[in-house]
Amino acid sequence: MDLQQAAALLHAARRVVVMTGAGVSAESGIPTFRDALNENGLAGHWARFKPQDLASPEAYWRDPETVWDWYAGRYRDVTAASPNAGHALIARLERRKLAQHGEGAFTLVTQNVDGLHLRAGSRPPLELHGNLTHGRCEACETVQPLPAPETFVPPPTCTRCGSRMRPNVVWFGEMLPQDVLEAAQLAFERADVALVIGTSSQVYPAAGLAGETLRRGGTVTEINPDETPFTPHASFSLRATAGVGLAALMGEQD
Numbered sequence: 001m002d003l004q005q006a007a008a009l010l011h012a013a014r015r016v017v018v019m020t021g022a023g024v025s026a027e028s029g030i031p032t033f034r035d036a037l038n039e040n041g042l043a044g045h046w047a048r049f050k051p052q053d054l055a056s057p058e059a060y061w062r063d064p065e066t067v068w069d070w071y072a073g074r075y076r077d078v079t080a081a082s083p084n085a086g087h088a089l090i091a092r093l094e095r096r097k098l099a100q101h102g103e104g105a106f107t108l109v110t111q112n113v114d115g116l117h118l119r120a121g122s123r124p125p126l127e128l129h130g131n132l133t134h135g136r137c138e139a140c141e142t143v144q145p146l147p148a149p150e151t152f153v154p155p156p157t158c159t160r161c162g163s164r165m166r167p168n169v170v171w172f173g174e175m176l177p178q179d180v181l182e183a184a185q186l187a188f189e190r191a192d193v194a195l196v197i198g199t200s201s202q203v204y205p206a207a208g209l210a211g212e213t214l215r216r217g218g219t220v221t222e223i224n225p226d227e228t229p230f231t232p233h234a235s236f237s238l239r240a241t242a243g244v245g246l247a248a249l250m251g252e253q254d
């Protein structure tokens with residue numbers, strides 16, 4: 001398959017699902033996880049820790065203060081960041097498909113916890129790994145937005161029961177929210193076209209979802225500047241950054 005065919009299939013598709021990973025937020029200045037693991041590409045609080053040493057239940061119960069400090073720093077960073085061209089094009093594709101083919105014609109699934117899709121004008125995406133702009137009560141499990149970064153002093157307290165809240169993200173070793181995962185699976189099963197953008201396709205179950213679209217006869221286009229373990233399976237692979245690749249696929253280069 002070539003770019004022209006992939007673009008034509010996307011244009012004609014009645015059911016589209018888009019999966020995004022950290023690469024989609026890279027151009028907003030938010031380091032990807034693989035960047036954070038690479039000693040050379042580090043900045044700020046990312047330089048002090050490896051994500052997997054802090055993003056686990058064990059790390060949190062051992063030292064909630066340090067884990068909250070790290071998340072508070074990331075929360076400040078994502079709040080200060082702005083959505084980029086890639087986020088904007090995904091929101092535009094969503095509006096277009098919903099206008100043409102109605103409810104169910106577009107689903108956005110993200111592994112990102114930064115909330116940037118919503119700020120770019122997308123409807124609330126299926127957030128497989130939660131959202132770090134929210135806390136979840138350790139006792140009653142109520143999910144609440146964190147106070148504004150200027151006034152936020154971690155850890156946050158549940159306004160309903162007064163208990164401490166944890167970051168509302170899925171940590172290494174934790175289950176994904178079942179309802180969100182099931183909705184994502186259904187969207188990939190039903191899709192004519194799936195786009196897999198800016199993810200290293202190494203973390204499951206997210207990495208396995210696009211295979212469902214292929215098994216049911218749909219096509220999958222990957223947009224990523226680098227090759228991934230999914231590349232050999234993709235119907236078409238666009239070696240480009242999210243914004244540039246999406247613009248080419250949607251015929252919006254100007």
Ligand code: APR
Pocket residue numbers: 020021022023024026027032033034035051111112129197198199200201202203223224225226228240241242243
């Ligand atoms: N546009 C598109 N893709 C990009 C860009 C860009 N500008 N820059 C980098 N990439 C690609 C990289 O080539 C890489 O394949 O984005 C991918 C980022 O990979 P990861 O950092 O592994 O991010 P992701 O796949 O989202 O990670 C999955 O791992 O640690 C966990 O829970 C965390 O949700 C995260 C999950």
